[in-house]
Amino acid sequence: MNIEQQIQQAVKAAVKTLYGADxxxxxxxxxxxxxxxxxxxxxxxxxxxxxxxxxxxxxxxDIGQYLxxxxxxxxxxxxxxxxxxxxxxxxxxxxxxxQDISQTEHYGFRQPTADSPxxxxxxxxxxxxxxxxxxxxxxxxxxxxxxxxxxxNGNRVVKTNIVNDRGIHICKSMLAxxxxxxxxxxxxxxxKGDHLIGDYYVAFDRHYxxxxxxxxxxxxxxxxxxxxxxxxxxxxxxLIKEAHxxxxxxxxxxxxxxxxxxxxxxxVYAGFDETYRKMGVSFDKIYYESDTYLEGKEKVMEGLDKGxxxxxxxxxxxxxxxxxxxxxxxxLRSDGTSVYMTQDIGTAKLRFQDxxxxxxxxxxxxxxxxxxxxLSILLDKLGFKWGKDLVHxxxxxxxxxxxxxxxxxxxxxxxxDLMAKMVDDAYQMMQDMGKNDDLSDEEVREIARxxxxxxxxxxxxxxxxxxxxLFNPAxxxxxxxxxxxxxxxTYARIASVQRKAKEAGISMQPASxxxxxxxxxxxxxxxxLRQFEPVLRQAGTDYSPSGIANYCYDLTKExxxxxHDHSILHETDQQKQQFRLLLSQTVAKTLxxxxxxxxxxxxxxx
RNA sequence: GCUUCCAUAGUUCAAUGGAUAGAAUAAAUCUCUCCUAAAGAUUAGAUUCGGGUUCGAUUCCCGAUGGAAGUACCA
Numbered sequence: 001m002n003i004e005q006q007i008q009q010a011v012k013a014a015v016k017t018l019y020g021a022d023x024x025x026x027x028x029x030x031x032x033x034x035x036x037x038x039x040x041x042x043x044x045x046x047x048x049x050x051x052x053x054x055x056x057x058x059x060x061x062d063i064g065q066y067l068x069x070x071x072x073x074x075x076x077x078x079x080x081x082x083x084x085x086x087x088x089x090x091x092x093x094x095x096x097x098x099q100d101i102s103q104t105e106h107y108g109f110r111q112p113t114a115d116s117p118x119x120x121x122x123x124x125x126x127x128x129x130x131x132x133x134x135x136x137x138x139x140x141x142x143x144x145x146x147x148x149x150x151x152x153n154g155n156r157v158v159k160t161n162i163v164n165d166r167g168i169h170i171c172k173s174m175l176a177x178x179x180x181x182x183x184x185x186x187x188x189x190x191x192k193g194d195h196l197i198g199d200y201y202v203a204f205d206r207h208y209x210x211x212x213x214x215x216x217x218x219x220x221x222x223x224x225x226x227x228x229x230x231x232x233x234x235x236x237x238x239l240i241k242e243a244h245x246x247x248x249x250x251x252x253x254x255x256x257x258x259x260x261x262x263x264x265x266x267x268v269y270a271g272f273d274e275t276y277r278k279m280g281v282s283f284d285k286i287y288y289e290s291d292t293y294l295e296g297k298e299k300v301m302e303g304l305d306k307g308x309x310x311x312x313x314x315x316x317x318x319x320x321x322x323x324x325x326x327x328x329x330x331x332l333r334s335d336g337t338s339v340y341m342t343q344d345i346g347t348a349k350l351r352f353q354d355x356x357x358x359x360x361x362x363x364x365x366x367x368x369x370x371x372x373x374x375l376s377i378l379l380d381k382l383g384f385k386w387g388k389d390l391v392h393x394x395x396x397x398x399x400x401x402x403x404x405x406x407x408x409x410x411x412x413x414x415x416x417d418l419m420a421k422m423v424d425d426a427y428q429m430m431q432d433m434g435k436n437d438d439l440s441d442e443e444v445r446e447i448a449r450x451x452x453x454x455x456x457x458x459x460x461x462x463x464x465x466x467x468x469x470l471f472n473p474a475x476x477x478x479x480x481x482x483x484x485x486x487x488x489x490t491y492a493r494i495a496s497v498q499r500k501a502k503e504a505g506i507s508m509q510p511a512s513x514x515x516x517x518x519x520x521x522x523x524x525x526x527x528x529l530r531q532f533e534p535v536l537r538q539a540g541t542d543y544s545p546s547g548i549a550n551y552c553y554d555l556t557k558e559x560x561x562x563x564h565d566h567s568i569l570h571e572t573d574q575q576k577q578q579f580r581l582l583l584s585q586t587v588a589k590t591l592x593x594x595x596x597x598x599x600x601x602x603x604x605x606x
Numbered sequence: 607g608c609u610u611c612c613a614u615a616g617u618u619c620a621a622u623g624g625a626u627a628g629a630a631u632a633a634a635u636c637u638c639u640c641c642u643a644a645a646g647a648u649u650a651g652a653u654u655c656g657g658g659u660u661c662g663a664u665u666c667c668c669g670a671u672g673g674a675a676g677u678a679c680c681a
Binding site: 029031034036037042044046049056081082083084127164167168169289314316325326327330332333334335337339340343365366367368369370371373394396397399404429430433435451462463464466467468469470472475478479480481482483485486488489490492493496497500501534538542546550553554557560561563564565567568569570571605606 | 617
């Protein structure tokens with residue numbers, strides 16, 4: 001039984017004996033003592049006043065006395081400040097706790113079993129017409145971190161990706177490539193496939209814009225007012241008409257269009273795979289919209305038969321969600337083609353066929369909150385048992401100082417470029433600091449890779465996912481302060497101490513704890529280590545990678561203070577030295593586990 | 607218009623309803639004959655406004671103000 005439970009139980013017993021009242025064990029509010037007071041654990045006595053019918057001070061001291069008398073192994077002494085009962089926990093307890101943590105592999109993790117809930121997490125979900133940018137990076141990092149966190153809380157997890165490989169957007173790239181590409185390929189140009197396709201998407205847009213302007217000018221000359229002319233031009237421009245025609249040919253299965261589509265998608269996938277690999281994200285199962293949209297149609301027709309949906313005179317199919325407080329939602333266009341919602345229904349159907357899903361989590365930006373509100377209702381109506389409480393893990397946008405990223409204005413922060421720049425910066429920094437003297441260039445580059453990506457990942461994951469966040473390309477991402485490298489650096493320092501201890505033949509095995517008196521910072525650290533379990537639980541229920549990131553920072557900060565104040569290898573008291581080595585080792589272990597959940601690798605030196 | 611989300615130091619971020627709201631950064635200053643100074647320490651700086659619930663509110667509720675997103679036969 002852990003310290004918290006022992007105290008809670010004892011407080012319950014105290015209330016019973018002292019005041020004759022029954023309280024719930026779990027209702028005993030137990031927190032950590034603030035550093036300015038003596039003690040490590042604090043019982044909040046306010047909620048107990050109803051039972052005691054005494055003042056807070058008196059109640060606190062009654063219970064404190066009971067605890068020191070009846071739980072002397074754990075509670076050494078106490079003090080009461082206002083309504084807070086601060087408890088000093090015995091050193092013996094702390095050392096025991098440290099040993100437990102150090103001996104537990106992946107302390108705080110829960111192993112999934114065969115009958116654990118099956119959670120499917122969808123993330124990434126790119127369009128195949130342009131390369132990944134910083135917004136996708138946030139999505140991918142959040143999704144993969146979330147998958148690890150959910151798994152570490154004892155769930156079976158399937159990571160999935162839905163690729164939006166069909167639709168007007170990819171037709172635009174295809175058309176531009178046919179018109180202006182001169183047969184350019186990734187091989188011929190040396191460009192990454194996704195970047196190549198992205199360039200043609202931009203090219204389409206540029207030419208389309210020109211056409212629109214010319215056409216609009218012509219309409220205005222014919223006497224139309226400017227706004228209407230612009231609107232009309234958008235629809236009547238030859239390029240967009242060609243793109244639509246191409247989409248129709250695609251849907252009809254026109255082999256010429258299909259084979260071009262396959263070829264260009266392959267280029268893009270090769271590019272994506274490289275980006276995913278560098279980012280360190282992966283999937284267990286990938287779905288393609290081109291496979292799922294027909295399933296969606298089928299499912300919608302099924303709903304139509306059951307009377308869940310209705311058909312309008314023009315042939316389009318709708319769901320009436322006004323009873324749910326929402327609007328009517330289109331599910332099939334009047335020409336019978338499917339929309340975004342149709343596809344998601346189809347994907348859900350296929351997934352449910354493939355896996356007995358208990359819970360579905362969609363990692364998708366908050367701009368689609370409404371979509372998922374609707375999807376949840378529709379899936380529920382269609383009989384998916386997990387539809388009703390599907391989780392839309394809705395995250396905020398990444399903004400630039402100039403506002404939103406816009407591909408047209410060239411303000412998009414490219415994922416590949418950014419990762420490369422982070423690694424370069426880390427490499428340059430190592431050069432400048434002369435840290436690479438006895439390392440091969442290859443080793444330095446590997447460390448720079450971990451550090452550069454660690455900085456990027458931590459930068460993104462430490463922020464509450466719900467909130468919009470700011471990225472300033474001019475300032476770049478810091479390597480000092482509350483950053484990934486700060487945590488990695490501390491880890492590398494511990495690794496260094498451990499190497500030296502090993503060379504000197506110093507045992508890291510815990511000696512007897514008898515007579516060992518602990519420093520305040522040592523106790524703080526053990527307490528912090530213990531905290532990892534509740535933090536991980538919380539991160540699992542709140543779906544909060546940032547909770548893990550913040551924990552890593554707090555633990556690191558705490559350790560650095562300890563490291564600064566207390567010597568390890570120079571400590572002459574052997575018992576203390578071994579204890580500190582064990583403590584350091586356990587901090588390193590916990591940091592590796594916790595940062596690992598965020599997908600951040602820890603270098604043994606840097 | 608309607609719906610949803612957000613609002614904390616100059617800036618970027620924290621805080622299961624708990625004690626004097628924490629960090630980082632930017633500024634000034636100190637600490638390497640000492641286990642890695644990508645570190646540690648000191649000084650100064652913030653809860654948008656008005657109500658309510660509570661022993662206690664940055665946190666929960668209502669209203670106002672400001673910002674973002676959505677409200678497509680786009681995805």
